[in-house]
Amino acid sequence: xxxxxxxxxxxxxxxxxxxxxxxxxxxxxxxxxxxxxxxxxxxxxxxxxxxxxxxxxxxxxxxxxxxxxxxxxxxxxxxxxxxxxxxxxxxxxxxxxxxxxxxxxxxxxxxxxxxxxxxxxxxxxxxxxxxxxxxxxxxxxxxxxxxxxxxxxxxxxxxxxxxxxxxxxxxxxxxxxxxxxxxxxxxxxxxxxxxxxxxxxxxxxxxxxxxxxxxxxxxxxxxxxxxxxxxxxxxxxxxxxxxxxxxxxxxxxxxxxxxxxxxxxxxxxxxxxxxxxxxxxxxxxxxxxxxxxxxxxxxxxxxxxxxxxx
Amino acid sequence: xxxxxxxxxxxxxxxxxxxxxxxxxxxxxxxxxxxxxxxxxxxxxxxxxxxxxxxxxxxxxxxxxxxxxxxxxxxxxxxxxxxxxxxxxxxxx
Ligand SMILES: [Fe+2]
Ligand SMILES: [Fe+2]
Numbered sequence: 001x002x003x004x005x006x007x008x009x010x011x012x013x014x015x016x017x018x019x020x021x022x023x024x025x026x027x028x029x030x031x032x033x034x035x036x037x038x039x040x041x042x043x044x045x046x047x048x049x050x051x052x053x054x055x056x057x058x059x060x061x062x063x064x065x066x067x068x069x070x071x072x073x074x075x076x077x078x079x080x081x082x083x084x085x086x087x088x089x090x091x092x093x094x095x096x097x098x099x100x101x102x103x104x105x106x107x108x109x110x111x112x113x114x115x116x117x118x119x120x121x122x123x124x125x126x127x128x129x130x131x132x133x134x135x136x137x138x139x140x141x142x143x144x145x146x147x148x149x150x151x152x153x154x155x156x157x158x159x160x161x162x163x164x165x166x167x168x169x170x171x172x173x174x175x176x177x178x179x180x181x182x183x184x185x186x187x188x189x190x191x192x193x194x195x196x197x198x199x200x201x202x203x204x205x206x207x208x209x210x211x212x213x214x215x216x217x218x219x220x221x222x223x224x225x226x227x228x229x230x231x232x233x234x235x236x237x238x239x240x241x242x243x244x245x246x247x248x249x250x251x252x253x254x255x256x257x258x259x260x261x262x263x264x265x266x267x268x269x270x271x272x273x274x275x276x277x278x279x280x281x282x283x284x285x286x287x288x289x290x291x292x293x294x295x296x297x298x299x300x301x302x303x304x305x306x307x308x309x310x
Numbered sequence: 311x312x313x314x315x316x317x318x319x320x321x322x323x324x325x326x327x328x329x330x331x332x333x334x335x336x337x338x339x340x341x342x343x344x345x346x347x348x349x350x351x352x353x354x355x356x357x358x359x360x361x362x363x364x365x366x367x368x369x370x371x372x373x374x375x376x377x378x379x380x381x382x383x384x385x386x387x388x389x390x391x392x393x394x395x396x397x398x399x400x401x402x403x
Pocket of ligand 2: 071125128154157
């Protein structure tokens with residue numbers, strides 16, 4: 001039996017494992033994508049973390065803490081998956097902190113009201129799920145396995161967001177208005193989470209050929225819209241798109257044009273919260289240095305003591 | 311120590327099943343590796359027992375040598391019950 005080559009493996013829909021031979025470009029693409037994904041998970045803790053101390057009830061607070069803690073966990077699964085490709089987590093964090101690697105633009109929008117926590121859970125986690133479910137079948141084994149764990153945890157995230165909005169939308173007129181305002185602000189940025197349109201997505205074809213990507217950006221965006229519109233009706237909230245309507249012929253919802261120049265601006269660093277998010281992340285890392293140092297010192301001391309006793 | 315060592319995490323999901331590899335994490339020592347593994351990999355009662363093993367301690371077969379290494383099993387089909395023909399009517403064999 002001849003050694004299975006990378007190309008054969010992909011052709012048979014097999015999985016690539018860490019120590020297999022793989023093209024350099026495949027490895028680099030994966031490192032960049034998994035690192036960016038990991039960074040998004042941990043930066044994503046900030047907009048919601050902003051409301052933990054002001055959650056409207058103990059129940060909501062406990063749920064939100066569990067959700068934000070999950071996002072930290074997702075970051076860890078993904079950094080671990082990236083490390084199987086021969087990079088260091090410390091190095092990836094350094095690249096985030098110095099702006100050489102990106103995170104999802106959606107987290108550069110502010111959370112102005114409690115309803116935004118609902119909108120993030122429902123729309124942002126909802127869009128993330130649509131993006132992530134196909135990644136469970138990604139050709140790189142450790143990434144796919146990490147995504148299976150992530151996806152299992154995400155559905156609670158989306159439901160708790162939906163529940164927050166449902167409660168507000170069926171509350172007082174002021175609460176309803178707050179929920180509507182949050183959805184109005186988060187709808188279009190959520191659609192941008194699927195990336196540029198297919199005809200302007202130069203690396204998509206290669207990622208598809210490599211089995212990293214399974215569906216195009218526009219396909220996933222459409223899937224998200226089709227899922228979400230009926231849910232908005234149950235919420236009793238509208239989506240801020242006058243062109244949104246059911247297209248009988250296509251069997252899909254038709255929707256307006258996404259303003260991708262806004263996405264480009266946010267990616268370029270000019271979103272409402274880019275600087276805040278980075279400053280907060282770097283600050284947290286630096287403020288935590290003494291904890292890491294203490295744990296290291298303790299481990300070294302314990303190791304020396306055991307050695308001395310032996 | 312510039313970066314804490316890497317540990318591989320194994321979880322026994324319930325009694326009667328073996329520990330299964332679930333991922334890895336960094337920790338300065340075994341005790342913290344266990345605590346971190348609990349927080350990272352068993353937030354939803356996924357396990358009743360945890361192992362953490364320093365990644366550097368794992369000895370693995372070489373994927374490049376896979377063919378030669380596993381080759382001894384290739385031509386021994388008689389190790390499988392399906393190799394044998396059983397006359398009609400014989401049961402419980
Ligand atoms: Fe997540
Ligand atoms: Fe999430």
